[in-house]
Amino acid sequence: MGMGAFGFRRLHSNRERKRLMGVRVRFAPSPTGHVHIGNIRAALFNWLFARHEGGQFLLRVEDTDRERSTPEAIATLLDVMQWLGLAYDEEPLFQTSQEPSHCRAAARLLEENRAYRSAKDGEGEAIVFRIPWEAEQVPGVEVCGSAELAVHPDEPVEVRAEGLGYAGVSKKGKAVTGGVSCLAGFRDLEVSDGGGRCLLVLADVLDRVFAGDSLRVPGAVCLRFTRRAIAFTDLVKGRLSKPLDSMRDFVIVRSDGHPVFHLGNVCDDVTQGITHIIRGDDHVENTYRHLFLFHALGAEPPRYAHLPMIVNAAGKPYSKRDGDAFVGDFRDKGYLPEALFNYLALLGWNPGDAREKMDRAELVRAFALDRVQQSPARMDPRKLLNLNGQYMAEMDPGAFRAGARAVAASAPWGDRIDEALFGRVAALMQTRTKVYTDALGWGYFFVDTPEYDPKAVRSLLCRTGVAGALSALLESLCRVDFADVGALEQAVQAAAGAAGLEPGSLNQPLRAAVTGCTVGAGVFETLAVLGRKRTLARIPHALRLAGLVPATGEG
RNA sequence: GUCCCCAUCGUCUAGUGGCCUAGGACAACGGGUUCUCAUCCCGUAAACAGGGGUUCGACUCCCCUUGGGGAUGCCA
Numbered sequence: 061m062g063m064g065a066f067g068f069r070r071l072h073s074n075r076e077r078k079r080l081m082g083v084r085v086r087f088a089p090s091p092t093g094h095v096h097i098g099n100i101r102a103a104l105f106n107w108l109f110a111r112h113e114g115g116q117f118l119l120r121v122e123d124t125d126r127e128r129s130t131p132e133a134i135a136t137l138l139d140v141m142q143w144l145g146l147a148y149d150e151e152p153l154f155q156t157s158q159e160p161s162h163c164r165a166a167a168r169l170l171e172e173n174r175a176y177r178s179a180k181d182g183e184g185e186a187i188v189f190r191i192p193w194e195a196e197q198v199p200g201v202e203v204c205g206s207a208e209l210a211v212h213p214d215e216p217v218e219v220r221a222e223g224l225g226y227a228g229v230s231k232k233g234k235a236v237t238g239g240v241s242c243l244a245g246f247r248d249l250e251v252s253d254g255g256g257r258c259l260l261v262l263a264d265v266l267d268r269v270f271a272g273d274s275l276r277v278p279g280a281v282c283l284r285f286t287r288r289a290i291a292f293t294d295l296v297k298g299r300l301s302k303p304l305d306s307m308r309d310f311v312i313v314r315s316d317g318h319p320v321f322h323l324g325n326v327c328d329d330v331t332q333g334i335t336h337i338i339r340g341d342d343h344v345e346n347t348y349r350h351l352f353l354f355h356a357l358g359a360e361p362p363r364y365a366h367l368p369m370i371v372n373a374a375g376k377p378y379s380k381r382d383g384d385a386f387v388g389d390f391r392d393k394g395y396l397p398e399a400l401f402n403y404l405a406l407l408g409w410n411p412g413d414a415r416e417k418m419d420r421a422e423l424v425r426a427f428a429l430d431r432v433q434q435s436p437a438r439m440d441p442r443k444l445l446n447l448n449g450q451y452m453a454e455m456d457p458g459a460f461r462a463g464a465r466a467v468a469a470s471a472p473w474g475d476r477i478d479e480a481l482f483g484r485v486a487a488l489m490q491t492r493t494k495v496y497t498d499a500l501g502w503g504y505f506f507v508d509t510p511e512y513d514p515k516a517v518r519s520l521l522c523r524t525g526v527a528g529a530l531s532a533l534l535e536s537l538c539r540v541d542f543a544d545v546g547a548l549e550q551a552v553q554a555a556a557g558a559a560g561l562e563p564g565s566l567n568q569p570l571r572a573a574v575t576g577c578t579v580g581a582g583v584f585e586t587l588a589v590l591g592r593k594r595t596l597a598r599i600p601h602a603l604r605l606a607g608l609v610p611a612t613g614e615g
Numbered sequence: 616g617u618c619c620c621c622a623u624c625g626u627c628u629a630g631u632g633g634c635c636u637a638g639g640a641c642a643a644c645g646g647g648u649u650c651u652c653a654u655c656c657c658g659u660a661a662a663c664a665g666g667g668g669u670u671c672g673a674c675u676c677c678c679c680u681u682g683g684g685g686a687u688g689c690c691a
Contacts, residue, residue: 090691125691178689186689228616236616239687297620306618306687314689321691345619345686368621369684377684403627406640410628414639433628436684440626443641453654492653552650567650579652 083115084335087141087148088325090122091133094386095140096378097439098340098370101404105367106338107146108405108427118332119148122155124324140387144397145420153332155324162319162327165357166312174356175312178222184315188222189322191242191307191352193266198355200291204303206248207287212236213279217251219265220274223308224249226283243269245305249285251277290348295365296432297341302348310349322346326353334362338429341366342377365429368408368436375438385439394467394496396455399448408433417450449494461486464499471499473506481505484589488581501577505590510576510598512605520569520578521606529559529566530573534599542592548584573602 087103089095110117119141123129141148166187169175174192177185195201211217212235215227223240230236249262260277262269262285269275291301312323319327325346329337337347344366354361369377378385390400402418410433411418411426418426452460464486468474485505493499504510521527533555540551556566571583574595580586587595 088691092691122691128690180689183689188689230616234616238617241617300619302619308687311689316689318689320689325691340685341620342685343691346691348619366620371684375683406627408627412629414629416627416640435621437628438626440641443627446641449653494653549650564650571651577651581652583650 082335083110083113084118084333085110085115085338086118086120086329086332086334087146088120088122088328088339089137090125091130091137092125092128093133094388095137096385097387097404098378098385100140100144100146100387101370101407102339102367103141103146104144104401104404105365105409105427105432108423109336109338109365109429110149111424112427115335116149117146118150118334119152120155120328120332121152122321122324124155124159124318124321126156126318136388140391143391144387144401153328155328158324158328158331159319161331162324163313163317165327166319166323169312169356172356176221178311179315186311186315187313188309189312189349189353189356190221190309191244191304191349192356193244193270195244195247195288195290195304198290198352199361200351201288201304202291202301203247204287204289207285207303207305209283209285209305211280211283213254213281216276216278217260217280217283218274218276219243219260219262219269221270221272224283226280240308241305242307242309245285245288245303245307246283247286247288249283251280252282252284253279254281290351292347292351292361292364294344295336295363295429297344297366297434300344300347302345307348312353322349322353326350326357326359329362330354330357330359336363336365338365338367341368365432368433370407371436371438373438377436394463394498395444395448396451396463399451400444402451403444403447407437407439417447445494452493452495453491455490457487457490460490460493463496464489464493467496468499468502471503473503477506481589488585488589492581504575504577508594508597509601512576512602513572513578516572516576516578517602517606520572521602523565523569525559525561526566526569527603527606529555529561530569530599530603532558533566533570534596537592537596537599540592542588542595545582545584545588548587552584570599574598576602 085106087106089099089103107117109115121134121137123134166175169189170177170187175187175189178188179185192198196203209226210229212227212229214235215237218225218240220240221243223242224246225240227235227237243262246262249260250258251260251262252258259280260275265273265275285305287303287305289301289303290307291299294300310322311320313319347364347366351361371377372385387400391397398419401420402423405418405423405427406416409427409431412431415422415426461483465477465482468477468482485502486499489499489502521530533552536551536555537548540547542548552566552570553563556563559566567583568578571580571586572578574590575586
């Protein structure tokens with residue numbers, strides 16, 4: 061509350077802090093294939109969270125896998141995001157452009173002795189990040205108490221700066237060689253043999269070991285140490301932790317000089333000022349490591365929210381190789397982005413009430429990470445189809461027509477579409493359409509002779525009295541106004557009545573005769589759209605097909 | 616092997632110790648409305664993985680088992 065410069069500075073820094081604390085999230089796909097449903101769902105949750113919080117949603121293209129990253133994959137990624145309405149703020153950051161900065165960070169870590177060079181398998185020297193021995197300085201690291209680990213005496217315990225190597229004991233008493241565990245996992249370590257004699261006290265040799273010495277301790281059966289763990293509170297899973305003795309130092313720069321994912325990812329999160337990381341829970345293991353990296357880089361780690369995976373019909377998580385889960389395929393199959401968006405939002409999240417059909421604004425308003433599910437979800441194509449049908453039924457007729465028209469263009473009859481007629485058909489079919497590709501079945505409106513379903517022809521047209529009634533109907537239809545649905549209905553009912561048929565019982569046979577199939581919009585509306593010419597031509601054609609009147613030259 | 620995570624109808628889910636005789640949605644099935652289909656309406660079937668605790672009381676808390684997934688890469 062002071063005055064003058066001090067007060068002003070305070071105000072300024074508060075504003076500055078507020079700017080820095082505004083929510084900034086990112087979607088960080090690697091463009092190595094088609095974006096699948098699981099990825100895009102993560103993007104969507106990031107987007108919803110950012111919009112709900114009034115924050116920023118950033119895009120980062122993690123294209124450091126130069127072998128497999130392609131410009132095409134980047135293009136489809138952007139395309140699909142735009143289609144789904146996942147607009148990002150600021151310019152996308154391409155990770156490869158950050159490589160110099162990643163390398164500088166690695167150099168600094170090396171200088172500060174937080175990382176070291178290591179040659180392995182004759183691959184040259186990579187830079188490896190060390191889980192710090194002084195781990196307690198890292199927020200989230202806690203002491204769990206003393207721990208004991210049985211080791212197999214046949215294999216020596218190896219102590220090196222890179223970590224502790226030892227063989228565990230399997231249930232059957234065999235030696236199981238694990239990898240090397242980071243030294244930081246074994247505070248106060250004492251190695252002892254079967255007689256309980258202490259073979260080694262780590263503290264006594266620590267300086268030597270970090271200086272490069274490596275020790276082999278044969279005949280050990282027990283490791284006694286103080287266990288430490290790294291913990292964090294996940295916004296969806298709650299408190300998560302992992303003991304350090306189950307971790308190992310990890311490579312941050314390959315021997316070819318290129319930084320690896322862990323370094324790049326963390327550096328970019330720092331430079332982009334990311335406040336919340338929302339990603340698939342296949343990343344929780346990475347988080348434990350990244351927490352150490354953030355600290356070593358002198359940065360505050362972001363909050364984390366790990367989303368459960370979306371699994372396929374077989375119950376397996378979607379992978380980049382699962383072609384069938386490519387988001388773009390849903391567009392091609394005739395789904396509406398709004399519907400897919402809505403459906404995906406409900407996969408692993410719910411608003412806490414019975415609402416399901418929710419538009420974007422509603423989802424943004426309702427979205428909260430604490431209502432995200434902890435268990436994996438399986439995609440249900442039938443529910444998506446149902447939801448899509450709801451959206452289609454309610455959408456703007458002009459938009460529906462345009463969408464259906466685009467799909468119809470790829471039909472065999474797509475090059476013979478009368479636009480005015482198409483408009484009438486679309487209006488007629490909209491409420492009963494589930495996906496745009498349903499329009500592929502509208503061909504009978506646009507071709508001279510539709511394809512007839514033989515079963516329908518047989519079962520409907522061969523009924524007693526039907527052939528006669530249809531022939532009689534042919535006469536009266538010559539005089540009916542086809543624009544008058546009521547008049548059409550009257551004519552059909554009259555023909556049925558005259559033939560001694562139940563009212564309405566001529567409807568399905570008539571439908572089969574003029575459309576070739578058994579389902580569709582109301583038969584009189586269909587007739588009206590079809591028009592007199594095609595109706596009059598098709599009825600006798602169908603009767604001939606059914607063998608009810610003699611063929612007259614044409615097949 | 617080790618470590619981490621997860622577990623309610625076929626599927627998505629509600630449920631935060633008594634309101635649960637476990638609710639909803641999609642799908643399924645039956646019925647009604649309608650000329651068919653879709654819509655709409657009514658109804659039926661369908662789940663707390665198993666075992667131990669804790670508690671007066673457990674779907675809810677703890678432990679174990681089982682099952683699933685992830686990590687354990689100089690992939691991201």
